[in-house]
Amino acid sequence: MNAYAPLLFVLLWSTGFIGAKLGLPHAEPLSFLFVRYLLVIALMTLLALASRAPWPRDARQRFHIGVSGVLVHAVYLGGVFVAIAKGLPAGVTSLVVGVQPLLTAVAAGALLGERVAPRQWLGLALGFAGLWLVVSDKLGSEFGAAALWPALLALAGITLGTLYQKRFCPAFDLRTGSILQFVPSAVLTGVAVLLFEDFRIAWVPEFVFALSWLVLVLSLGAISLLNLLIRAGSAVNVASLFYLTPVSTAAIAWLVFGETLSGPALVGMALAVWGVYLSRR
Numbered sequence: 001m002n003a004y005a006p007l008l009f010v011l012l013w014s015t016g017f018i019g020a021k022l023g024l025p026h027a028e029p030l031s032f033l034f035v036r037y038l039l040v041i042a043l044m045t046l047l048a049l050a051s052r053a054p055w056p057r058d059a060r061q062r063f064h065i066g067v068s069g070v071l072v073h074a075v076y077l078g079g080v081f082v083a084i085a086k087g088l089p090a091g092v093t094s095l096v097v098g099v100q101p102l103l104t105a106v107a108a109g110a111l112l113g114e115r116v117a118p119r120q121w122l123g124l125a126l127g128f129a130g131l132w133l134v135v136s137d138k139l140g141s142e143f144g145a146a147a148l149w150p151a152l153l154a155l156a157g158i159t160l161g162t163l164y165q166k167r168f169c170p171a172f173d174l175r176t177g178s179i180l181q182f183v184p185s186a187v188l189t190g191v192a193v194l195l196f197e198d199f200r201i202a203w204v205p206e207f208v209f210a211l212s213w214l215v216l217v218l219s220l221g222a223i224s225l226l227n228l229l230i231r232a233g234s235a236v237n238v239a240s241l242f243y244l245t246p247v248s249t250a251a252i253a254w255l256v257f258g259e260t261l262s263g264p265a266l267v268g269m270a271l272a273v274w275g276v277y278l279s280r281r
Contacts, residue, residue, distance in 0.1 A: 005225060006241055012222035014248035016214065017094070018256060020084055023210030026202040029081035030193045035201065036211060037073070037186035040219040044178045053175035062180055064168040069181025071161030072226075074188045079154025088147035094246035096151040101242055102128060103159045126271050130247070133268025162230060162238060170231045174224045182219070 023032055047053070056062050076097075083093050105120065172180075193199055201207070229238045247268070 006229060009222060009225040009229060010241055010244045010248050012217055012225065013242075014245050014252055016218045016222070017245075017249045018252055019210045019214045019218065020081060023207050023214070024081065024085050026204055026207035028193075028197040028200050029085040030078060030189055031197050031199045031201055032211070033077055033081055034186060034189045034193050034199075036214055036219060037182050037189060039211070039215045041179060041182050041186060043215070043220065044175055044182070048175040048179060051175060053173050055176045056172060056180070061169060061172070064164070065172055065177050065180040066184045068161055068165035068169060070184050070188060071157045071164060072223075073182060073185035075157025076154045076161060078189060078192070079150040079152075079157060082150040083147055083154065086147035086150065088151055093151050093154075094249065096148070097155050097158060098128065098242065098246060099155055100159045100162075103155070104162060130268040130271030133264045133271065158242070165227075165230050166238075172227075174227055177227065178220075178223065181223075 027035075056065065080093060080097065083096075169177075226238075229241070
């Protein structure tokens with residue numbers, strides 16, 4: 001795999017928070033995701049048919065791919081979008097989800113047989129400290145437990161999804177595998193829309209741009225890179241990259257929205273980068 005693939009993944013994944021911030025004012029969170037999933041399924045089906053991509057022949061393999069997709073897409077993305085829509089600041093959401101590398105390191109030994117070296121533990125700790133400094137100046141907003149619980153659910157989804165995929169289905173064709181991941185995610189999200197939302201979407205230019213970005217760049221580009229990284233590296237190495245997501249998001253928000261970066265945030269960025277370097281060296 002190209003040495004720059006992890007950095008490209010971090011950059012693309014970080015723009016997901018920006019896309020959510022642009023699109024959520026114009027749509028309910030689960031309705032937003034449901035439309036996104038349907039578009040991804042349509043595009044990937046056309047690509048798979050045109051390229052004659054192979055489908056997994058083993059029913060058990062197809063099942064595992066579907067479960068990993070539900071955890072990473074329906075549970076993780078659903079939790080993040082609902083949390084932000086309910087008023088949880090993006091910085092707090094990033095911090096909650098940012099615990100993932102530590103949880104992954106704790107579980108990787110028992111579930112995957114991976115050994116986490118002392119240097120990696122130090123890197124994970126430094127990464128979390130840097131993450132805290134990056135978002136600490138955004139923690140003053142008031143929010144209720146109703147907004148926090150979806151973020152905790154998202155944390156569980158991305159942690160379990162990464163471990164599950166590494167354990168049961170680390171390698172599959174990205175074209176047909178993406179379809180198998182997104183179809184059950186769309187079904188579950190569609191049921192949730194019927195139960196909890198009214199499918200309200202305002203098709204204004206800002207929403208169309210955000211939806212297009214999340215479909216083409218995130219769901220097709222970043223998710224494909226994530227699958228390749230899970231295939232090529234250890235679960236801890238892949239998880240450590242998520243420390244850089246809030247750092248990159250803060251930098252993009254500074255460029256796009258003019259959000260300020262405090263002195264502690266800049267120090268936190270340096271710590272997070274150093275921590276990820278130690279974790280992946």
